[in-house]
Amino acid sequence: MIHHYPLNCNGKLVGLSSPKIMGILNLTPDSFSDGGRFNNEKSALEHAEKLLKDGAEIIDIGPQSTRPKAEFLKAEEEIRRIGNVISSIKKEFPEALVSLDTFYAETVAFGYNEGIDLVNDISGGQYDGSMFEAVAKTKLPYILMHVNPSYETMHDKIKFDDITVSVNRYFFEKTAELLEMGITDIILDPGFGFGKTVGDQMKMIDEVQYFGFGKFPLLIGISRKSFIYKPLGKSALDINEETQKLHMNVLQQGAKILRVHDVAEAKKTVDEFNSYEL
Numbered sequence: 713m714i715h716h717y718p719l720n721c722n723g724k725l726v727g728l729s730s731p732k733i734m735g736i737l738n739l740t741p742d743s744f745s746d747g748g749r750f751n752n753e754k755s756a757l758e759h760a761e762k763l764l765k766d767g768a769e770i771i772d773i774g775p776q777s778t779r780p781k782a783e784f785l786k787a788e789e790e791i792r793r794i795g796n797v798i799s800s801i802k803k804e805f806p807e808a809l810v811s812l813d814t815f816y817a818e819t820v821a822f823g824y825n826e827g828i829d830l831v832n833d834i835s836g837g838q839y840d841g842s843m844f845e846a847v848a849k850t851k852l853p854y855i856l857m858h859v860n861p862s863y864e865t866m867h868d869k870i871k872f873d874d875i876t877v878s879v880n881r882y883f884f885e886k887t888a889e890l891l892e893m894g895i896t897d898i899i900l901d902p903g904f905g906f907g908k909t910v911g912d913q914m915k916m917i918d919e920v921q922y923f924g925f926g927k928f929p930l931l932i933g934i935s936r937k938s939f940i941y942k943p944l945g946k947s948a949l950d951i952n953e954e955t956q957k958l959h960m961n962v963l964q965q966g967a968k969i970l971r972v973h974d975v976a977e978a979k980k981t982v983d984e985f986n987s988y989e990l
Contacts, residue, residue: 719853719897719929721809721829728929730986731963733978734770734811734971735763736935739793740777756797757804764808767979770830772971773797773823774813778834778906780867787818794819798826811855815839815863817846824850830899831855834906836886839863844893853897854890855931858882860907868907875912876919879903883924899969900924905937913939917958921965932962933971935978956981 718727726732737759760771775790777783785793798810812823815835820843823831832855837843839862847854858879860866872878879902890898902916902923916923923930934940936948940955956977959970963985972978 719830719899720851721853722827724809724829726809728968731967731982732770732969733768733975733982734772734931734969735760735766735768735975736971736973737763737771737773738777739773739775739797740782753795753797753800757800760801760805760808763975764805766975767982768808768975770809770811770969771801772811772813772832773801773828775819776814778866784863787814787816790814790816790819791822794822794826796826798823798828802827815843817842820846820850824852828852832901833857834859834866834903835863836882837889844890844895847890848893848895851894853899854895855899855901856883856886856890857901857906858903866906869909870907872908872912875908875915876922879916879923880925883928887928898928899931900928901931901933901971904932904934905939908939910939910943913937917961920962920967929968930962930966931969931971932959932967934958934962935970935972935974952977960985 718725737756739756763771775793776785801808801810809829811830811832812820812828813832814820815833817840820831830853831847833843834857836856836859860868860870883900887898900923904913920930920932934955941948941951944951952974959978959981970978
C-alpha cells in the first residue's frame with residue numbers, strides 16, 4: 713500500500729512535494745522550553761500568528777508537556793486548557809492547518825469538533841486503548857510516533873540491538889493496524905527525545921531515509937532536544953546552528969515535515985533545501 717499524496721486534512725488536500733514546517737504551540741505552564749508563555753487564549757493566538765508569519769503551515773497545539781518529570785494530566789484537564797484556542801485559530805487564520813498533540817481519544821473527539829486538521833499522538837495509540845478508533849472516526853491524518861509502551865516508561869532509555877530495525881518493526885505493526893481501521897493518511901515520527909540514547913539518536917539521524925519503507929511521509933522533531941545540546945554542554949536555546957545542519961541532513965534524506973519551536977530559522981533551511989532541489 714503506497715501512501716497516497718496529498719493528505720486529506722479535514723477536507724483540505726495538502727501536498728507534501730515541498731517540505732512543511734510545523735510550529736509548536738504549547739499551552740502548558742510546565743513545558744521545558746517555552747513553558748507558560750502561551751497558556752491563555754490571547755497569547756496563544758498571538759503566538760500562532762507569529763508562527764504562521766515566520767513560515768509555519770501547521771500549528772501543533774500541545775495541552776500537555778511530555779518532557780521528563782512533567783505533570784501527568786487527564787483528558788478533562790487537556791480539554792480545559794485548550795478551551796477555545798483551536799476554534800479561535802481556525803477562525804482567525806482559516807488557511808492554517810491545526811494539529812493536536814494528545815494521546816487521549818476524548819481530547820481528539822473534542823479537537824475534531826473544534827476544527828483540527830491532523831492528530832499528533834506521541835503514544836502510537838498505546839496510552840489510550842480507544843485512540844485509533846477515535847482517529848478513524850475523524851478520518852484525519854494521523855502522526856504515528858515511536859515510543860516506549862507506557863506513559864511511565866516513556867523516557868526510559870532502552871537498549872536496542874539496532875534502533876532503525878526496532879523502530880521500523882514498530883511502524884510495520886502499527887501501520888498495519890491503522891490501515892485495517894481505515895486510517896490511510898499516516899505520517900511517521902521516529903520519536904527523537906523519547907527513551908533513546910544519544911548514540912541511537914545520532915544513528916537515527918544518519919538513517920532517516922530508511923524509516924517507513926518509503927511508503928509514508930516522515931515528520932522529524934529534533935527541535936531543542938537534549939541529544940543535541942547536552943553532549944555540546946549547551947542549553948536548549950543555544951543550538952540553532954547545529955539543529956539547522958541536522959534539519960538539512962534529514963530533508964536531504966526525504967523528511968517531509970519539520971516540527972520546530974523556531975520557525976523562522978527552520979524556514980531558512982527549508983528555503984535553502986528547496987533552492988538546491990529546483
